[in-house]
Amino acid sequence: MSTLDAARKRLESIPSVSLGHLPTPIDELARLREAIGLKARLLAKRDDAMSFGFGGNKIRKLTLVAAQAVADGADTLITCGGVQSNHCRATAAAAAKLGLACRIVANGARPERSTGNALLVALYGAEVTYVESRQERAPTMERLASELRAQGRRPWIIPLGASTPLGAMAIARGVGEMVAQGVTPGVIVHASSSGGTQAGLVAGCALHAPGTRVIGVSADDPAVEIQRTVLALLAGMEEALGLTRGALGSAAGVTVDDTMIGEGYGIPSAASREAQALAARTEAVITDHWYTAKALAGLIARARGGEFDAAGSVLFWHTGGQASVLA
Ligand SMILES: Cc1ncc(COP(=O)(O)O)c(C=O)c1O
Known part of the structure; x- marks a missing residue:
């Protein structure tokens, strides 16, 4: 068995708790694609539509992190x-x-x-x-x-965002889930903040979809800071999965776009307002101004710039956040 095969096996064997039904759906966003003039297919991994606890990337992370707490x-x-x-x-x-x-x-x-x-x-x-x-x-x-x-x-502290190597490994499992659904996009775009989701997606692609690029759109912090955190989490996952340093990714593969933050965390920008309205009116997909509308705005800006023309398909990993729209 190759080292990567062994790592995939180890990843799948980590004990988990069941929080809602997986896999989450993958939807084709044809009307949004047309509205933004994207040449490639546009897909969305609907972690926002998870059946448990109003969904999102944090529920996915907790399938492993809460399992560890229970086991302890x-x-x-x-x-x-x-x-x-x-x-x-x-x-x-x-x-x-x-x-x-x-x-x-x-x-x-x-x-x-x-x-x-x-x-x-x-x-x-x-x-x-x-x-x-x-x-x-x-x-x-x-x-x-x-x-x-x-x-x-017996208290158990879960650090901010459950962005630990274990939390990130739950997201990496999500990439395996996506590939098993028959989807291997050219690019994944998602909202990034405490780094766990991006580290998980980068690691998951290294293990399951090596040709797929990952672009994290920052909600708040400068790109260099998120990139540093993601690299540290990748190192933690490599250790946990018995891989050598760099096997799951290096700085060149950790792309963080911090141009969509606007005036700051949770403050709507012209681009996030447009993205939120477009997704809601063309697909009935709800995004929020803290994370997902800004990430979608990043996807739209790159699509309009022609960056994805040759990508085949672009997948928006919808990390949730819809409950904060009702705040
Ligand atoms: C809806 C949503 N999307 C994306 C993120 C970013 O994920 P991460 O903190 O793993 O970078 C968060 C949390 O911070 C979130 O709540």
Whole structure:
């Protein structure tokens, strides 16, 4: 067996919990394709349409990350994010389904009336601690964990965005899922932030679709920072899968586009407004101004520039985020 075969086998053998039905659908977006003048086929991997917990890339990551917590005997999941974090909502949903308690550390003001992801977090029964800044999140999670341990509980901290090598490996499995559905696109475009999704897609393509390019469109951070995080996560996955350094990707294969951030995280831009409206009106696909509308705007800009003319097919990996539209 080749080293890559062994790595694929190891990847598939990582214990997981079932959170909704996989595979997620792959849709042809013919009307959107026509509207943006794209010559290649346009497809979407609908992780937003996952049947569990309002879906998205974070649910996919939690299939492995929550499994590890359960295997370790955890009784409480602790994680952090912004008040409208998709990751916090996904973690609260996973905890509810797995019979675990959930504590969320949210940076921002306690909303007067909970909406969107904040409302779902409350409905899923998670307890939220509000902190003023992003810097306070990690120490507050540690404090909550030691308080719980002192009470004899077994807390399990999931880092921001579940962007650990294990979380990224769940996304890499998603690429295997896509190939098994008979789709191997020339290019994948997706929203990128804490790096786990991009690392997973790059690793998944190295293992299952070596001719496929991955372009991550940044929601907030400069390209160099996300690229650095992605490379560190790739190294972690290589170690976990028994591969040599660089086997899953190098800097040349980690393309991050940070030209779509506009005025900042979650602030709509002219391009994200256009992308959101086009996708909604041509395909009834909903995207959000934190992540997916900006990623789609990046895809549209490149399509209009002719970059994908020879790509064969372009796949928009829809990472979810639709609940924040209702915030
Ligand atoms: C809807 C959505 N898309 C994309 C991302 C980016 O994923 P990652 O943090 O793995 O880079 C996130 C979370 O940050 C998200 O919530």
